[in-house]
Amino acid sequence: MSLALITSRALAGMDAPEVAVEVHLSNGLPAISLVGLPDTEVKEARDRVRAALLTAQFEFPxxxxxxxxxxxxxxxETGRFDLPIAVGILAASDQIKAGGLAGYEMVGExxxxxxxxxxxGALAMAWRAAQAGRKLILPFENAAEAALVTGLAIxxxxxxxxxxxHFNGHSELSVFAGEPMSRAPDYPDLADVKGQVQARRMLEVAACGLHSVLLYGxxxxxxxxxxxxxxxxLPPLSExxxxxxAAVQSLEGRFDPARFRQRPFRAPHHSSSAPALVGGGMVPRPGEISLAHHGVLFLDELPxxxxxxxxxxxxPLETGHITVSRAASRADFPAxxxxxxxxxxxxxGYLGHPTRACRCTPDQVARYRGKLSGPLLDRIDLSLEVGSLGAAELQAAPSGECTEVVRERVARAHRHQQTRQCKPNAHLNASEMERFCPLEDAARSLLRTAIERMGLSARAYHRVLKVARSVADLAGAEVIGAAHVAEAVQYRRGLPGEIKR
Known part of the structure; x- marks a missing residue:
């Protein structure tokens, strides 16, 4: 036999398209020729495969x-095609039996x-292999990750x-029977925060409706x-x-099966580039906003x-996804x-501090805040000043509620949102707000007055209304009252551009 066909998988964004690895032996000067738009890493497979076959005591044709x-x-791209190329060479040179190759897919460097x-990307490849109804051969270290996909022989x-x-019938590979070694999520405890009662309350409201937050101080x-x-x-992740x-984390090779069901928390440094944050590269890769999918993206020192x-x-803050387009390819990632x-x-850092004097000039403060555009600030739902506490206040501050207690209230409100509208409050569109955010007369009047006096945009109006809906959900109220609107408006008043010197 001089021709062998092995099925493998590439990566294209979140997808893992099928790749047919065809290996042909012919007369001519001994050489390996790779065709089919391989990048440098794939071309280097020629040397890796040759050395691996010879070291394993196989005959290289x-x-x-x-x-x-x-x-x-x-x-x-990457070395994932090493294994199918090596197996294809062995099959084409009759060193292994090629009869059963059609029912398998394989990847591995x-x-x-x-x-x-x-x-x-093992999770994405396992998902597509299960849909194709084939068995998947892959490195042992990727087995626990691929096992998250049900109905697949790994x-x-x-x-x-x-x-x-395995293919020569000497000893068969065993089907992976282990369960993903996930453990209970381990998050820092909210009880560690002393004082800051208003900030703790704002975090609870933000978690209830998955709202965006700006903290300054x-x-x-x-x-x-x-x-x-x-x-x-935040509420527990659904399946x-x-x-x-997990699939997005797998694309970067950073997924740990033990952290399955734990919400990601990404905190990139302020020197990060745009491609690092939103995704990019010649072959598009996910950025920090996609790695934080269904989790939290924290940008410290925002300006x-x-x-x-x-x-x-x-x-991405509006749509929940990002499309990365390049001359040769395009990829969609969730965000x-x-x-x-x-x-x-x-x-x-000390503007408005009770005991330390600010050394900045008005022009320096204006330039500092000018790095944040109005459209970006308009997309932030809750903003709050986190004031400094003295030593006496810190020592006298009682321990607040722990994360578990607050999470239970948030989860109860979140379940109610899912029953009512099948999505968190932050994701409601304009027509859904008309249906699911009914206002009392006093609340409607208060909201109208606040919007007019604060000069807020239509987007800001909708965001205040959605925050009020979350405040009402935490209180167990079906109709949004004036007190709920007042709290939502209070979180909107503290945007940095409105801080007075």
């Missing part, structure tokens, strides 16, 4: 070897000794010899500490949400980010994250 990765117009190394292998022995007041407690207050989040980087967040930001009131 002294003929011309042509490897075609079809379809030809689909970019191929080979070391020079023939050991299999893990690849990224055959993990540690090296090339085990795969060859002097250094050391607990802004980052508060933000890190938000994931623990579908957990799989979506220190490049303005163009921050402006790239505007569309339904909860946005949390923190900033100081001025460059030195």
């Amino acid at each position: 002294n003929r011309r070897v042509t490897v075609n990765l079809a379809p030809a117009d689909l970019p191929k 080979l070391s020079l000794s023939g050991e299999l190394r893990p690849v990224r 055959l993990p292998a540690r090296n090339l010899l085990e795969v060859a022995a 002097p250094p050391g007041t607990g802004k980052s500490m508060l933000a890190s407690r938000l994931p623990g207050l 579908a949400e957990a799989l979506e989040s 220190e980010f490049d303005r163009r980087v921050l402006e790239a967040l505007r569309e 339904r994250f909860q946005f949390v930001a923190a900033m100081n009131p001025c460059p030195c």
